[in-house]
Amino acid sequence: MKDDGRFRESWKTSNNGCWEWCGRLSDKGYGWFWDSANKKHVKAHRWSYESSVAAIPEGLEIDHLCRNRACVNPGHLEPVTHAENVRRAKYLKTECVAGHPLPVVESGSRECQECARERKRAYKARQKAKQPPKEKKLPPHGRGRYAHHGCRCDICCEAEKSYKRAWREKQAVAITRTETTGA
CATH class of the missing domain: 3.30.160 (Double Stranded RNA Binding Domain)
Known part of the structure; x- marks a missing residue:
């Protein structure tokens, strides 16, 4: 492709084999790349896959097998359905965003029990703060x-x-x- 040289200058290889995107990143951590042939911004990992492997089939999206959103290595990218992408991401996580361990379940929710308890305590405290104090019945x-x-x-x-x-x-x-x- 036309932008191949500029694309190669925008990433560096890391120890785990990822090609870390050094250019502009989105707020979610994906690389952005200006495709001058189509005159538009594209996600760098999608451009890398399409230019190195094949076109992404309709209805599929690119899954980062390495779980690194900034990676543009075509060997770490695979087209999958959205449901499969979400399932993989969900079951590869071992802890919640607060650092508590997630329960291992075959199906159903993997909600962090400690975070759920904290949310419940906070909810009850908010509800209690909203209510006027109970008057003593005389x-x-x-x-x-x-x-x-x-x-x-x-x-x-x-x-x-x-x-x-x-x-x-x-x-x-x-x-x-x-x-x-x-x-």
Whole structure:
């Protein structure tokens, strides 16, 4: 291809056999290359595969067998379906982004259990912060059998005082009756 010389100047070989792209990288770590023949920017690994091996079949994407997104070595690139690419990437990971070990499962989710617990704790803390504090239920003032017990508000304290005063007066009346009749 026309840009082959410029392309060869844009990568260097690393110890693991990868051809590390030294030119412009995308925010996801893929190399970008100006294809002057088509007058557009292309992903460097796709250009490398298409110029060295063959055209990428419709419906397939390039998988980096080395898991290095900046690699443009055609020997490390293979066209696969998107599902296969995702499956390979998912099961090659041994730890989550926080560094916790991932569980090994045949199928289903490989969610990090420690991160899930941390997310749950954070969610509960956010929910608790949103809720107003629970108000203490006060007993109904002056109603019920034990309305004067427990609550220390002015209404209940006054009710308790009047209850005790009435009880003392009743006791005093009973004592005076027994003294007058008994003497």
